C-alpha cells in the first residue's frame with residue numbers, strides 16, 4: 174500500500190460511496206431524481222475505491238451506468254453529482270446528463286455511458302492522446318461484465334495491445350447483466366485468458382477486498398504507464414436489483430445472502446478492528462459524517478434551481494459554428510400551425 178493511501182482512507186471512501194448510494198436511492202423513491210432509472214453500486218465499493226484511489230491526478234477514465242462510486246473515489250463532489258442526478262443546473266453536466274451520463278473532465282472523468290461497452294473505446298483514444306502529449310497519464314475504462322460479451326471491447330483491447338497504449342480495462346464483474354447471471358451470458362468465464370489472447374495482461378481480483386484491489390490496481394497502472402495495458406476483472410456482487418425498481422426475482426434468497434456476505438465495507442472494517450487500527454466509535458463517526466455529507470448533498474440538489482430552458486442548446490454545438498435557432502424558433506419549425514408547446 175502506498176504511503177499516501179491508508180486502509181482507513183479506503184474505508185472512508187467506501188463508507189461515503191455507500192452513504193451516497195443510500196441517499197440517492199431514497200431521493201429516487203421520493204421522486205426527486207430526473208429520469209426513470211437509477212443504478213446503485215452497493216456491494217461494489219471495493220472495486221471503485223480500490224481502483225479509484227490507486228489512480229493519479231491527470232489519469233482519465235470512463236464509467237458505465239453504475240458509476241457513482243468511481244466518481245466519488247476520484248474526488249467528485251457529491252453535491253454536484255446529486256444535483257446532476259436531480260437534473261439541476263448546479264450538476265456537473267448542468268443537469269443534462271443525469272446518473273447515467275455524468276462527466277467531469279476536470280477530474281479526468283470523460284463520461285459515464287449507458288450503452289453497454291460504450292465508454293470502452295474512448296479510453297483508447299484518450300490513451301493515444303496521452304502518449305502523443307507525453308503526459309504520462311493512464312486511461313481506465315470501468316464497465317460491467319455485460320460488456321465482456323461486446324465486440325467493441327475486443328477492438329479496443331486489440332488496439333491497446335498493438336500500440337502499447339497506457340490503458341487499463343477494468344471489468345466490474347457483479348455477476349449479473351440485468352437479470353442474466355454471467356454464466357448464462359458468457360461462453361467462458363476465464364476473462365484473464367481473453368486478455369492474454371490479445372497480448373494483454375489479465376488479472377482477476379476479489380473486489381470484496383478493497384486493499385487487494387488497490388494493490389493490484391497500483392501495479393497494473395504502473396505497468397500501463399510503461400505501455401503494458403491490462404484487463405482487470407473486479408469480482409464482486411450487486412447487492413440489490415439491476416435498477417432501483419428491480420427486486421431481483423431471478424435470484425434465490427440464499428444466493429443473495431451469500432453474495433451480501435461479501436460486503437467490502439464490513440470486510441475492511443472488521444479487519445481493521447481486528448488489527449486495532451479502528452474502534453467502534455471511529456467507525457460510527459465515519460458513518461455519521463458520510464451520512465451528514467450526503468444528506469447535505471440531497472438538500473443542496475433539492476434546493477437548486479432547474480436549468481433554464483433558454484440554455485437548452487448551449488454546450489451542444491461547437492462555439493465557432495453558426496448559432497442554432499432559439500427554442501421558440503425551433504418550435505415554430507416543428508409546429509408550423511402554431512400548436513402550443515406541451
Ligand SMILES: Cc1ncc(C[n+]2csc(CCOP(=O)(O)OP(=O)(O)O)c2C)c(N)n1
Nearest residue numbers: 239287288289317318319320347349350351
Ligand atoms: C448495447 C446495449 N445493449 C443492451 C443494453 C441494455 N442494458 C442496460 S444495462 C444492461 C446490463 C449491463 O450489465 P453489466 O454490463 O454487467 O453492468 P451492471 O448493470 O451489472 O453494472 C443491459 C443489457 C444497453 N444499455 N446497451
Ligand SMILES: [Mg+2]
Nearest residue numbers: 317318349350
Ligand atoms: Mg454486471
